Amino acid sequence: MSNKVSTIGVLTSGGDAPGMNATIRAVVRTGIARGLKVMGIQKGYNGLLQGDVRELNARSVSDIVQRGGTILQTARCLDFVKPEGQARGAEMCKVFGIDGLVVIGGDGSFQGAEKLANLGINAIGVPGTIDLDIACTDYTIGFDTAVNTAMDAINKIRDTSTSHERCSIIEVMGRNAGYIALWCGISSGAEMVLIPEKQRPTDEEIIKTILENKHKGKKHFLIIVAEGIGGSYNLAKKIEATTGIETRASILGHLQRGGSPTAVDRIHASMMGAKAVDLLCEGKQKRVVAFKNGQYVDYDINEALKMKKNIDDYMYEVSQLLI
Ligand SMILES: Nc1ncnc2c1ncn2[C@@H]1O[C@H](COP(=O)(O)OP(=O)(O)O)[C@@H](O)[C@H]1O
Ligand SMILES: O=P(O)(O)OC[C@H]1O[C@](O)(COP(=O)(O)O)[C@@H](O)[C@@H]1O
Numbered sequence: 001m002s003n004k005v006s007t008i009g010v011l012t013s014g015g016d017a018p019g020m021n022a023t024i025r026a027v028v029r030t031g032i033a034r035g036l037k038v039m040g041i042q043k044g045y046n047g048l049l050q051g052d053v054r055e056l057n058a059r060s061v062s063d064i065v066q067r068g069g070t071i072l073q074t075a076r077c078l079d080f081v082k083p084e085g086q087a088r089g090a091e092m093c094k095v096f097g098i099d100g101l102v103v104i105g106g107d108g109s110f111q112g113a114e115k116l117a118n119l120g121i122n123a124i125g126v127p128g129t130i131d132l133d134i135a136c137t138d139y140t141i142g143f144d145t146a147v148n149t150a151m152d153a154i155n156k157i158r159d160t161s162t163s164h165e166r167c168s169i170i171e172v173m174g175r176n177a178g179y180i181a182l183w184c185g186i187s188s189g190a191e192m193v194l195i196p197e198k199q200r201p202t203d204e205e206i207i208k209t210i211l212e213n214k215h216k217g218k219k220h221f222l223i224i225v226a227e228g229i230g231g232s233y234n235l236a237k238k239i240e241a242t243t244g245i246e247t248r249a250s251i252l253g254h255l256q257r258g259g260s261p262t263a264v265d266r267i268h269a270s271m272m273g274a275k276a277v278d279l280l281c282e283g284k285q286k287r288v289v290a291f292k293n294g295q296y297v298d299y300d301i302n303e304a305l306k307m308k309k310n311i312d313d314y315m316y317e318v319s320q321l322l323i
C-alpha cells in the first residue's frame with residue numbers, strides 16, 4: 001500500500017518526560033524505513049512558528065534512547081492557542097513540505113494538534129507526560145521513570161526519617177493529577193497520600209492518624225503530598241507543634257522529570273512513536289496513540305480529549321489500608 005504522506009514532522013510540547021527521546025528516535029527511524037523524509041521541529045509549537053525546523057536522519061537520533069529530556073526541546077507556546085498562531089503553524093508546515101505531524105505531549109498539546117489537523121495538516125498525538133493524566137490511555141510516556149525516581153528519593157528520606165524517628169512529608173509532582181503520589185505512596189509504604197482527586201483530610205484528621213499509629217508502636221511516619229495539594233511546609237510545622245514529633249518536609253520538584261528512562265518507558269515510547277508514523281502512512285486522520293488493555297490502539301483526538309479519567313478507588317482504598 002502506498003504512503004499517504006511523504007514528509008512528516010515531529011515535535012515535543014508541554015512538560016518534558018523521560019522517554020520522549022526514544023519516541024523521537026522511533027518516529028525518525030520508522031519514518032525512514034517507510035520511505036519518508038522526517039523533519040524535527042525544535043521547541044514545540046514555538047519552533048514551528050519560528051521555522052526552527054531541520055531534517056533528521058537515522059544518525060541524528062543516535063545515542064538518545066537512554067537519555068532523559070528531549071533533544072528537540074519543548075515549550076509552552078501561548079501564540080499557538082490563538083487561531084492566528086494556528087494558521088501560521090499550518091502555513092509553516094506547508095513551507096517545509098510537512099504533510100503529517102507527530103505531536104508528543106499532553107492533552108494541551110493534543111488540542112494544538114487537533115487545530116492543525118482542522119487546517120489540513122494531519123497530526124497524530126503521542127501521550128508524553130509524567131502525570132499519567134491522559135484519559136484515553138492506560139500509560140503515558142515518562143510515568144514509570146518519574147515514579148521510580150521519586151520512590152528512590154523517598155527511600156533515602158525514609159532512611160534518615162527512621163534513624164531520627166521523625167515524620168517526613170514528601171511532595172511529588174502533579175498539579176492536577178495524583179497518580180505519581182498514589183503510586184509512590186503504595187510503593188514506599190506511606191501512612192497517608194494526599195491527592196487532588198480526593199477530599200483532603202483536615203490537619204486534625206492527619207494528626208489523629210499519626211497519633212493513633214504512634215500508639216500502635218509506629219516510630220516514624222511518611223506522608224506523600226501531590227503538588228496540587230501543596231502546603232507541605234506548613235503541614236510539617238503544624239504536625240510538629242501539635243504532636244511533638246519532629247517533622248520535615250521535602251519537595252522533590254523537577255528531579256522527577258529528568259533521568260534515564262526505564263525499560264518500560266523506552267518500550268512504550270518506541271512502540272507509540274512507530275505506531276504514530278504508521279497511522280500517518282495509512283492516512284488515518286486526527287488520531288491519538290494509546291495503550292489500552294495491553295494493546296497499542298488509536299482514538300480520534302476529539303473523542304480522546306472528551307474522555308474522563310478517574311483515580312482507581314480501590315487502589316486509593318488499599319493505599320489507606322497498608323499502614
Ligand atoms: N486549546 C489549545 N489550542 C491550541 N494549542 C494549545 C491549546 N492548549 C494548549 N496548546 C498548546 O500546547 C502547549 C502545551 O500544552 P500544556 O497544557 O502546557 O502541556 P501538555 O501538552 O503537557 O498538557 C501549549 O503551550 C500550547 O502551545
Ligand atoms: O515545569 P513546570 O512548568 O513548573 O510544570 C510543572 C508541571 O509539569 C508536570 O511536571 C508535567 O505536566 P505536563 O506534562 O502536563 O506538562 C506536572 O507534574 C507539574 O505540575
Ligand SMILES: [Mg+2]
Pocket residue numbers: 014106107108129
Ligand atoms: Mg497536561
